[in-house]
Amino acid sequence: MTDGxxxxxxxxxxxxxxxxxxxxxxxxxxxxYAVERADTAAEGLRLAASRAPDVVLLDLGLPDMxxxxxxxxxxxxxxxxxxxxxxxxxxxxxxxxxxxxxxxYLEKPFAVGELMARIRAMQRRRLAQExxxxxxxxxxxxxxLLKRTVRLGETPLALSPREYALLALLARNAGKVMTHxxxxxxxxxxxxxxxxxxxxxxxGQLRHKLGPAGEGLIATEPGVGYRMREAD
Numbered sequence: 001m002t003d004g005x006x007x008x009x010x011x012x013x014x015x016x017x018x019x020x021x022x023x024x025x026x027x028x029x030x031x032x033y034a035v036e037r038a039d040t041a042a043e044g045l046r047l048a049a050s051r052a053p054d055v056v057l058l059d060l061g062l063p064d065m066x067x068x069x070x071x072x073x074x075x076x077x078x079x080x081x082x083x084x085x086x087x088x089x090x091x092x093x094x095x096x097x098x099x100x101x102x103x104x105y106l107e108k109p110f111a112v113g114e115l116m117a118r119i120r121a122m123q124r125r126r127l128a129q130e131x132x133x134x135x136x137x138x139x140x141x142x143x144x145l146l147k148r149t150v151r152l153g154e155t156p157l158a159l160s161p162r163e164y165a166l167l168a169l170l171a172r173n174a175g176k177v178m179t180h181x182x183x184x185x186x187x188x189x190x191x192x193x194x195x196x197x198x199x200x201x202x203x204g205q206l207r208h209k210l211g212p213a214g215e216g217l218i219a220t221e222p223g224v225g226y227r228m229r230e231a232d
Contacts (some may be wrong), residue, residue, distance in 0.1 A: 005041050009054035009148050010161055011119075012036040014044030014070070015085065016063050020108075024057070027112040034161070041065035045073055049189025052165045053080060054148075055119055060086040060097070068100055075101040077190040081122045085110070120146075127172070135170040137232050140213040143171050159209065162187060166202050170218060170228035179225040199226075 002057045011033045013024055015111045016025045025035045036051055038044035042061045048056060056074065060067030071082065083104045094105045106115060127134060127145055136143040140153045150157040159167065165187045170178060180196050188198060189205055203226060207214060 010034045010036060010051060011055045011057060012037045012038065012044065012047055012051065012053035013057045014041065014062070014067075015059035016040065016061070017058070017059070020059070020085070024112070031116065038086060039063075041067070041070035041073075048078055048080065049191060052162060052187050052189075054165075055122070056080050056082045057115075058082055058084050058102070060084060060088055060093070068096060070098070071100050071102060077185055079186075081119075082189060083115070083118060083122065084230055110141055136174065137227075138174075138217055138229060141210065141217065141232065143168060145172065152210070157209060159206075162205055163202060163209075166199075169207055170226065174228045175230040177221050177225055177227045181225075 011028055013021060013028075013035060015021065016039045021037050026038070028035050036047050037052060038047050039071060044056075044058070044062075047053070050176050058067055058071060058074075062070060067084065067086070071084075074080070074082065081103045082101065083106055084102045085106050085108060086093065087108045088094075089107050097105050103126075104118050106118060123146060124134075130182075134144065134146050136145065142147075142151045148164060148168075150159055150164065150167065166183065169183065169186055180199055181193050183191050183199055186201075188195065192198060203218060203220075207218060210217060217229055219229065221227055
């Protein structure tokens with residue numbers, strides 16, 4: 001990766017409180033995250049679909065839609081880890097959010113250190129549930145799925161956020177055929193499920209960057225999708 005934001009990933013903050021964005025953006029950027037801002041549910045859902053965030057921080061009290069409804073819509077097309085940030089402290093609200101698809105729930109006000117720890121724990125749990133090793137090795141390629149770093153031998157590999165998202169998704173499902181629809185929905189969002197050419201271009205870019213070390217790493221399943229070879 002070429003900079004700290006790419007190393008740590010992209011966080012989408014969906015909250016209509018300006019002070020929350022003023023508080024979170026510098027704190028998240030300081031530890032290497034790229035931050036996307038949305039003040040409404042509609043904008044948040046659009047960015048979730050188009051920007052492929054690695055984590056979503058979601059407020060429940062949004063001006064255009066209840067946060068629970070927004071969470072339900074998000075879960076209709078994405079399994080991105082979600083931390084609900086809310087001033088609602090009733091046990092029933094927490095249970096509803098977690099049952100509705102949130103991965104964690106944090107009451108406002110909160111300490112940024114606790115938020116970071118919860119994000120790290122959530123990402124570790126997600127990898128464990130998927131059965132993916134924290135570091136994927138195949139030949140000279142090493143993908144650290146927690147630190148979001150990619151290396152060929154001793155050389156760091158510079159990838160765009162979208163290229164990394166695609167490569168990591170294939171690595172987490174190594175040995176399995178991922179269909180065009182699955183890959184496009186996860187990386188580009190549901191509006192692009194027919195844009196197979198996008199996928200071909202990015203797969204070509206990844207193969208080019210991986211070079212000889214990546215030969216045979218990403219196999220094409222004609223008319224279906226792609227499959228990454230299993231880890232060594």
